[in-house]
Amino acid sequence: MSSPSPVQIREANAHLAAVHRRVAELEQRLEAAENTVREQAESLIRKDEQLSAATQEITEAKDKEMYYLHEKLCKSEETIQRFHNMVKEKDGTIGQLQHRCQLLDNICKCRPLLDSMLSHIAEAERLGPMVRIGEPTANTSLTDGESNCSPNRVSNHKDFSLSEDDMDDQELDEIRFGTTV
Template sequence: MMSSPSPVQIREANAHLAALHRRVAELEQRLRETEKTVREQAESLIRKDEQLRASTRDITEAKDKEIFFLHEKLCQSEESIHKLNHTIKEKDSLIVQLQHRCQLLDNICKSRPLLDSLLSQMAEAERLGPVSDLGKPLTNSCLTDGESSSSPSRLSNHKDFSVSEDDSEEQELDGVVFGTTV
C-alpha cells in the first residue's frame, strides 16, 4: 500500500519543484539570451560578409578599371613607340643624306681656290674679246705688264670675280657676261 506523503515531504517536494522550475526558467532565459546572442552574431557575420563581398566587388571593379586603363595606356605607348621608331628611321635617313651633302660641300670648299682661279681665267678670257686678226700681235696691257694671265696673285686680285663668303648668289658680277667666244 501506498502511504500518502507527509506534509513535510509535500513541502519539500514543492520546494524542490519550485527550485527546479526556477532553474528551468533560468536556463530557458539563458537559452533565449544565448540564442539572441547567436542570432545577433549570425546577423553581424552576414552583414560583415555582405560588406566584405561589396568591398571585394568594389575592389575587383576598381582593379578591372585600372587594368583597362593601364592596357589602353600601354597600347598608346606602344603606338607612340612605333611612330617614334618610324620617325627615328626617317631622321636617320635624312642624316645620312645630309652627311653626304655636307661631305660634298666640304669637297667643294676645299676646291674653292681652284674654282676662283677658273672663274678669274674665264673672266679674263671674256674681257679679251674675240680674236679679230690672227696676224696682229696682241697689245693688251694684261699680257704686257710682266705677269702671266694665270698668275695666282693676279687671279685672286681680280675684282670682277671675287668668290668669297661675302658675295651672295643674288649679287650681279659687275656687268660681266659669261659665255663662249669663238
C-alpha cells in the same frame, strides 16, 4: 503502496517548484543565448555583406586601374614607336646633310681652281672673237693655237697656284696613283 506523507508531499512539491524555477531560468538563459547567437549571426551576415561589397569595390577599382594603366602603356608604346620613327627619319636626314656637307667641303677645296678657271674664261671672253690665221690681231698673247688651259700650261704656269688644301689633295692623289713628282 502507501500514500506519501504530507511532509514528503511538501518536499516533493518544493522540489517540483524548484525544478520549474530552474527550467524557467534555463529557458530564459537559452532564449538570451539564442538572441545573442541570432544577433551575432546577423552581425556576421552584415559584416560578410560589407566585406563582400568592399571586396567588390576593391576588385572594380583594381580592374579600372589595370584598364587605365593598360591604356597608358599602349599610348606610351605608341609614343615610343613614333619617337623611334622620328629618330630614324632624323638619322636619315643627318646622313643626307653630312653627305651634302662633305660635297660642300669638297667644292670649297676646289674653289681656288674654279676661281682660276673663271678668270681664264673671263679673259677669253674679253679677247673677243677668234681671228683667222694671217689676219692681224690686237692681242697676240696666244700663239700657234696654244691656250692657257692646256695640261702643260696649267701645270707649268707660274701664275697658277694651289691653296694648301689643294696641294695636300694633290699629294694624296699622287700617292694614291703611285706617282711622285
